[in-house]
Amino acid sequence: MMRRRTALIAASALTLGVTACGGESATPAADGGEKVSIKHAQGTAEVAKNPTKVVVLDYGVLDNMKALGLSDKVIGVPAKTLPSFQSEFKDRENVGSLKEPDVEKIAELAPDVILIGGRSAAKYADLNKVAPTVDLSSDAKDPLASMEKNATSVAELYGKQDEVKAQVDEVDKAIExxxxxxxxxxxxxxxxxxxxxxxxxxxxxxxxxxxxxxxxxxxxxxxxxxxxxxxxxxxxxxxxxxxxxxxxxxxxxxxxxxxxxxxxxxxxxxxxxxxxxxxxxxxxxxxxxxxxxxxxxxxxxxxxxxxxxxx
Structure with a gap:
């Protein structure tokens, strides 16, 4: 697993930080307070730490939210194709489909952050006007490195990085x-x-x-x-x-x-x-x-x- 660990270390060095120096590509959070700077597939987002209102437009990211004990932070999901094993989210606001999220509905929810990936990534520009948007698309050429990096990006919003490490150990065990x-x-x-x-x-x-x-x-x-x-x-x-x-x-x-x-x-x-x-x-x-x-x-x-x- 050395390649994955090396990739993660390199990515993490670029990901986490208090955002006094976000740069031109950073999308600012709506209000003050401590923020986390997340470097992602389409730029950098400045997100208020411990966001309580999260719209998730990717089921893999949704799985990571659940795995990290953050299900209660999710306020909106694409409900139409929600997998049966993610049924605990069926009572959240339906915000369209994976490929065609309802931007107006999402704006009405006034989320702290929008987490996208894969099929929803093409809508980044529109969603980024609504709230800081983080593209956690997976890299098919190195899916396990992407898994760990993306889970860590979510964890950094809540200070749960140690939980990611423990769960990655469980993933490694199952793979072996x-x-x-x-x-x-x-x-x-x-x-x-x-x-x-x-x-x-x-x-x-x-x-x-x-x-x-x-x-x-x-x-x-x-x-x-x-x-x-x-x-x-x-x-x-x-x-x-x-x-x-x-x-x-x-x-x-x-x-x-x-x-x-x-x-x-x-x-x-x-x-x-x-x-x-x-x-x-x-x-x-x-x-x-x-x-x-x-x-x-x-x-x-x-x-x-x-x-x-x-x-």
Whole structure:
């Protein structure tokens, strides 16, 4: 984990400070008092310490708020696709969707800070006019470093950095257990189904941590590194013939009607693979993988899901 620790130390040196010298790129907090300067993906934000009114527009960030015992600070979330395991936030104000947040509604809530990432990052400029906005988007090329850095950014607002360190240790433990299970488990292929179509994801993709961090040997290394994966056919799956498959149902993740992943993959070509024959197809929690991603609690759950699929 040395690369992640080194990246975090470098990032933290730039992140925390009393904001007498925020610079031109800093977005000021609305009123006086002690502030924290947070350097993020799109600039620097000056945020009042211990904010009590937080709008969160990314489910991974929301997971970090919960993990750090800060659920009561959240006043607004995108409710439409809120994962079932985040149901404690369903009574918060609905502030639109992940991609299309309701800026007017958010302004009415007068938040102390807005936390965004991933799908909501494109709305940074509009949201930043409402309140200090922090972009905690994850880096798919180094998701664990991003996880720790982003969780630390949230923790610095409340002086909870030590709690992040303790929880990262739990993440590391879960990952090591999964790596151990992967050593003699054969090859794996990561698939996503959407609208009846199939995409495959390799080591350098958004789901690459299954290979890069969890240790599953890729059944096919040369897949296109793209957010949408590489479109593949049933013939491709049969030819690749993985020992195991890990499947994400995008339609289920976003609550869209469509053919389930199980039905899409239930055909003669897929059924003759080693994974299907030996009942080694794991249907992952789609919301965890497609909507939430690498955050403190969720990464542990993702590692445990993959470990279960390696048994």
């Amino acid at each position: 257990e999964t790596k151990s299970a992967a050593k003699n488990a054969g090859t794996g292929l990561v698939l996503l189904t959407s609208g009846g179509k199939i995409s495959a994801y390799g080591p350098d993709s958004r789901f690459g941590l299954i290979h890069q961090e969890f240790g599953v040997t890729p059944a096919e290394k040369d897949l296109k590194a793209d957010d949408h994966g590489q479109a593949v056919s049933n013939e491709f799956i049969a030819t690749t013939n993985p020992d195991r498959m890990f499947v994400i149902d995008r339609d289920a993740a976003i609550g869209q009607e469509g053919t389930s992943a199980q039905k899409v993959l239930d055909n003669a070509l897929v059924n003759k693979t080693k994974a299907a024959t030996n009942k080694k197809i794991t249907y992952l929690d789609a919301a965890r993988w497609y909507l939430v991603g690498t955050s403190l609690d969720n990464t542990v759950e993702m590692a445990n899901e993959v470990k279960a699929g390696l048994s």
